[in-house]
Amino acid sequence: MAIVNLKGVTYKYPLTETPALSNINLKINEGEFVAVIGPNGAGKSTLCYTLAGFVPHFFKGDLQGSVEVAGVETKTSTLSDWVLNVGLAFQNPFNQISGAKYTVYEEIAFGLENLGIPRGEMKERVDQALTLTGIRDLADRSPYSLSGGQQQRVALTSILVMQPKVLVLDEPTSQMDPIGTREVFGVIRSLAERGMTVIMAEHKVEWVAQFADRVIALYEGKLMMDGRPGDVLTSERLVGKGYGISRYTSAAREASRRGLWPRNRELPVTLDEAVMGFGGFPLPRGEGQGVRGKGRK
Amino acid sequence: MKLVDSIKKDFNTVTWVLIPVAIAINVVMGEIVVLLKLPIYLDSIGTVLVAAVCGPWAGALTGALSNTIWGLLIDPNALPWWPVALFIGFVAGWCAKFGLFKNWWKVVITGFLVALTAAIASTPIAVYIYGGITASGSSFITAYLLQTGQGLIPAVFSTNFLVEPVDKISTSLLAFAIIQGLSTRFLARFPRPENVEIEQGATRNQLFYAIGIVVVLVLIAAFILTRILTQ
Amino acid sequence: MRERLSFYVKRESFLHNLNPLTKLVLALGLTLIGFLSPWYWTPLAIIFFIIAPLSFVGKVQRDFLNAAFRLILPATGFLFIMQALFQPVGKTELFSIWFLHVTRESLAYAFENATRIFAMVSSFTIFLLTTHPSELMSDLTHRGLPSQFAYVIISTIQIIPQMQAKAQTIIAAQRSRGLDTESSLFKRAGALVPLVSPLVFGSLVEVEERAIAIEARGFTSRHTKTSLREIPDSSFDKALRWILLLLVVAIIAVKIWLS
Ligand SMILES: Nc1ncnc2c1ncn2[C@@H]1O[C@H](COP(=O)(O)OP(=O)(O)OP(=O)(O)O)[C@@H](O)[C@H]1O
Ligand SMILES: [Mg+2]
Numbered sequence: 206m207a208i209v210n211l212k213g214v215t216y217k218y219p220l221t222e223t224p225a226l227s228n229i230n231l232k233i234n235e236g237e238f239v240a241v242i243g244p245n246g247a248g249k250s251t252l253c254y255t256l257a258g259f260v261p262h263f264f265k266g267d268l269q270g271s272v273e274v275a276g277v278e279t280k281t282s283t284l285s286d287w288v289l290n291v292g293l294a295f296q297n298p299f300n301q302i303s304g305a306k307y308t309v310y311e312e313i314a315f316g317l318e319n320l321g322i323p324r325g326e327m328k329e330r331v332d333q334a335l336t337l338t339g340i341r342d343l344a345d346r347s348p349y350s351l352s353g354g355q356q357q358r359v360a361l362t363s364i365l366v367m368q369p370k371v372l373v374l375d376e377p378t379s380q381m382d383p384i385g386t387r388e389v390f391g392v393i394r395s396l397a398e399r400g401m402t403v404i405m406a407e408h409k410v411e412w413v414a415q416f417a418d419r420v421i422a423l424y425e426g427k428l429m430m431d432g433r434p435g436d437v438l439t440s441e442r443l444v445g446k447g448y449g450i451s452r453y454t455s456a457a458r459e460a461s462r463r464g465l466w467p468r469n470r471e472l473p474v475t476l477d478e479a480v481m482g483f484g485g486f487p488l489p490r491g492e493g494q495g496v497r498g499k500g501r502k
Numbered sequence: 503m504k505l506v507d508s509i510k511k512d513f514n515t516v517t518w519v520l521i522p523v524a525i526a527i528n529v530v531m532g533e534i535v536v537l538l539k540l541p542i543y544l545d546s547i548g549t550v551l552v553a554a555v556c557g558p559w560a561g562a563l564t565g566a567l568s569n570t571i572w573g574l575l576i577d578p579n580a581l582p583w584w585p586v587a588l589f590i591g592f593v594a595g596w597c598a599k600f601g602l603f604k605n606w607w608k609v610v611i612t613g614f615l616v617a618l619t620a621a622i623a624s625t626p627i628a629v630y631i632y633g634g635i636t637a638s639g640s641s642f643i644t645a646y647l648l649q650t651g652q653g654l655i656p657a658v659f660s661t662n663f664l665v666e667p668v669d670k671i672s673t674s675l676l677a678f679a680i681i682q683g684l685s686t687r688f689l690a691r692f693p694r695p696e697n698v699e700i701e702q703g704a705t706r707n708q709l710f711y712a713i714g715i716v717v718v719l720v721l722i723a724a725f726i727l728t729r730i731l732t733q
Numbered sequence: 734m735r736e737r738l739s740f741y742v743k744r745e746s747f748l749h750n751l752n753p754l755t756k757l758v759l760a761l762g763l764t765l766i767g768f769l770s771p772w773y774w775t776p777l778a779i780i781f782f783i784i785a786p787l788s789f790v791g792k793v794q795r796d797f798l799n800a801a802f803r804l805i806l807p808a809t810g811f812l813f814i815m816q817a818l819f820q821p822v823g824k825t826e827l828f829s830i831w832f833l834h835v836t837r838e839s840l841a842y843a844f845e846n847a848t849r850i851f852a853m854v855s856s857f858t859i860f861l862l863t864t865h866p867s868e869l870m871s872d873l874t875h876r877g878l879p880s881q882f883a884y885v886i887i888s889t890i891q892i893i894p895q896m897q898a899k900a901q902t903i904i905a906a907q908r909s910r911g912l913d914t915e916s917s918l919f920k921r922a923g924a925l926v927p928l929v930s931p932l933v934f935g936s937l938v939e940v941e942e943r944a945i946a947i948e949a950r951g952f953t954s955r956h957t958k959t960s961l962r963e964i965p966d967s968s969f970d971k972a973l974r975w976i977l978l979l980l981v982v983a984i985i986a987v988k989i990w991l992s
Pocket of ligand 2: 249250251375
């Protein structure tokens with residue numbers, strides 16, 4: 206069943222002429238992990254804001270077509286109700302700290318206080334969420350005293366605790382060092398394994414290949430490709446347009462040009478695939494991708 | 503319920519997030535000015551900024567909170583003056599609403615009106631709480647005026663009126679410069695971006711207007727002062 | 734510039750356990766009584782017989798003394814000197830400097846004024862030393878203060894030290910590039926722009942994203958907000974608040990009656 210349904214979505218920010226999104230049609234099923242890739246300015250963030258209701262409610266502007274989540278349309282809803290449908294976390298972890306709280310525990314409870322959840326249930330949910338993302342040991346620290354990776358995990362937890370139906374992540378690791386990146390993707394991996402519906406804009410395609418069931422490529426506000434990660438991420442159509450392309454893909458493509466990689470073999474995205482490919486083994490694809498895909502038919 | 507609507511209009515989420523930043527700007531500006539030993543305060547830049555882009559009620563709240571928090575946590579002598587800061591934000595907000603924040607000579611007028619407000623609002627506080635002599639260097643002037651036989655209220659008001667315009671006009675101009683440095687895209691998030699839409703005009707003429715206005719203001723100020731002092 | 738912009742000292746004490754509103758009313762009540770009382774000795778009595786003992790009750794006597802000597806005394810001391818020198822009241826001249834005459838009356842006025850301010854600031858200091866800002870704001874929100882105010886206050890208290898730290902970094906960087914705080918007025922005024930613009934613009938651009946972040950967490954939700962913290966309000970608290978209110982009214986009555 207499609208939980209997210211975009212029909213003919215075209216959007217212009219206020220005072221602009223060129224649409225940031227044009228004619229996007231997109232259905233996402235419950236439990237799917239969809240990655241969104243695209244060069245700078247392609248409209249990834251705009252798509253995330255549209256799903257999360259900030260377009261049109263916060264940014265105003267001109268939104269054509271319809272955006273539905275769980276059968277409700279954004280235009281007819283309010284932003285404060287919409288946050289129960291779609292949770293949003295984005296790049297800068299520091300700016301996601303509310304500032305209204307002194308400890309991580311209180312910070313995570315902030316959203317539940319706003320929703321009017323009774324104290325007992327609130328504590329239960331905060332405890333659960335802390336365990337889920339593995340940051341229980343940070344509970345009494347000040348959010349401002351944390352590293353970027355820790356702050357981003359707090360931001361994710363603060364959204365997860367509100368139990369949205371769909372989680373939207375806009376380049377959650379783009380401002381992180383390698384350690385932070387690994388920490389944050391660790392949490393995202395566990396969400397993927399739990400079958401959460403996730404839509405994630407992300408440049409780091411090697412990570413994308415590990416989680417995503419499906420990849421969408423945006424270009425100048427248009428939906429250019431939509432398909433299996435292995436197909437989209439290695440497509441010739443991404444070359445030279447500013448997309449993030451895995452160095453393993455590029456290497457194999459070059460190798461194939463020099464006749465060192467069989468033309469009929471799929472191109473690798475991750476290190477593992479590259480090693481297998483160069484070793485002459487077929488790539489373990491076809492079963493569908495993603496951490497869940499491997500176990501699924 | 504026009505009043506309620508007018509108040510509500512000032513406050514969207516961006517306003518609530520901007521106010522703490524504006525107060526912090528007030529505090530840090532105040533401290534940097536002391537560090538640079540400049541003869542002005544500039545500690546209401548944030549307040550004027552909020553007033554211009556969010557409106558008079560948001561400006562008033564920012565001013566009042568700014569002084570209260572400053573007074574409670576940094577400098578106790580600032581505490582009794584919160585009504586002055588409140589009026590500064592309020593009047594700056596109304597000026598902006600009436601289009602006096604759209605080019606820089608109009609901003610000079612805003613600065614002057616804000617200064618006038620500050621001078622009026624601080625007079626009763628100085629008189630009733632401090633008997634006219636406050637913990638500020640400008641009380642030297644008040645003392646001198648009192649020695650020359652002035653009444654308490656005229657002496658305090660004249661002192662304020664001598665001190666405020668330079669500070670408040672500079673403050674308003676700096677706030678204007680900051681707003682000019684922000685993108686229209688960003689300003690559109692605030693409740694009243696139309697207040698700060700820049701008016702295009704010949705810059706050279708504007709310069710002459712501005713100089714003219716400053717001269718007129720100084721003349722008016724001098725006139726008022728002599729009237730007060732000769733009464 | 735201080736690292737942490739909050740006086741709160743975590744202790745287990747009777748005063749800490751009072752309801753935050755009671756302590757706020759106490760601070761406001763003492764301030765009003767100090768200002769309205771017709772007797773010049775009232776502020777001193779408040780300082781020595783109420784606030785000082787309270788600092789022991791709240792187990793914050795050291796922190797209170799520290800604040801009193803480092804913050805309140807310099808500020809009120811300066812006020813005292815200004816008033817003593819500049820107040821033109823009185824005829825019993827003690828001595829004079831230039832055109833300034835220090836009289837017995839101006840000294841008395843200065844003393845009364847400075848002790849009032851001292852009483853006001855120290856009652857608020859005791860309040861701040863024993864009340865966690867979050868507790869105060871939770872309690873006030875619970876009583877009907879719009880929750881946005883809680884957001885603004887707590888956020889401000891946390892942002893100011895961050896901005897101060899940033900300012901220090903920028904000042905240090907400018908110093909190494911030859912910023913001289915002893916140079917001419919013109920140069921110092923010119924130094925304002927490179928100091929201030931990164932600070933101001935840097936902090937303003939964060940505003941939009943933070944607004945999105947808190948909206949995403951239901952900041953504008955129309956539900957009645959709940960609170961993680963439970964703040965007790967005993968009948969003793971309520972009684973104390975009424976007593977303070979009555980005292981203020983009584984002082985006003987006395988003042989009117991005596992005048
Ligand atoms: N608030 C805004 N007002 C007007 N135009 C905007 C606004 N935000 C983004 N745009 C424009 O919309 C287009 C899409 O921007 P968007 O931020 O969605 O791209 P992106 O794919 O997220 O890029 P990046 O990789 O840089 O994050 C760009 O041309 C951008 O300039
Ligand atoms: Mg983006």
